[in-house]
Amino acid sequence: RKEVEQDPGPFNVPEGATVAFNCTYSNSASQSFFWYRQDCRKEPKLLMSVYSSGNEDGRFTAQLNRASQYISLLIRDSKLSDSATYLCVVNRDAGNMLTFGGGTRLMVKP
C-alpha cells in the first residue's frame, strides 16, 4: 500500500464548479498534513495546512479525518487559474520529513 494515495485524475470541470479531492495515508503516527499545488513544470508550493478541526482559506476548504486516515480538499467556484496538480502531503514521523502523494490533476475549462 502506498503511504499517501490520491486519485491521479484528471478532473475536468467547468469554471464555477465545485470539485473535491480525497487522499488517504497509511501512517497513523502522522501529525501534520498539507495540500501543495504544483503547476506544470514548476515547483510545488504550499496551498494550505490541514487541521483536525478543518480549515478554510477563501474558496478552499480542507478537512482531516484521523480515524479514517483521510484528507480532503474542496474548491468552490473553480477558476481557470486553479488548473494544476494538487499534492497531498503528510509528515512521516515526529520530524519534518514529508511524504508526498502522486498528485491529482485538475483542469478547469471555460
Added chain:
Amino acid sequence: ETGVTQTPRHLVMGMTNKKSLKCEQHLGHNAMYWYKQSAKKPLELMFVYSLEERVENNSVPSRFSPECPNSSHLFLHLHTLQPEDSALYLCASSQDSGTVSDTQYFGPGTRLTVL
C-alpha cells in the same frame, strides 16, 4: 520569488560525467532538503540537512553525494549516473527539520537528463 534558487535549471549529462547541482536559500532557514521527482511518480525525499549536518539519507545510491557547506547552500554531486536517474531534482528549505509543521519552500528545480 527568489527565496530558494537552483542552478543549473537544465542539465544533460552522459553516464560517465561528473556534475553538481547547486541550491541556495535566502530565507534564513536551518534545514535544507533534496527531492527527486520522476515522471509519473511522487516526490521522493533524498537527503535532509539540519544546521549543515545530514539527518536523513533515504537509501539513496552512492552515485548521489550531497554537500552542505553552510546553512544557506546545498549541493548534490553526481557521478556515473544511469538513464533512470533522469528526473526533476528539487531543493527545499524550512526553518527547522524537527518541527512537524514548518513549511517547506521549494526551489524551481533542475531538470536532469542522463544519456
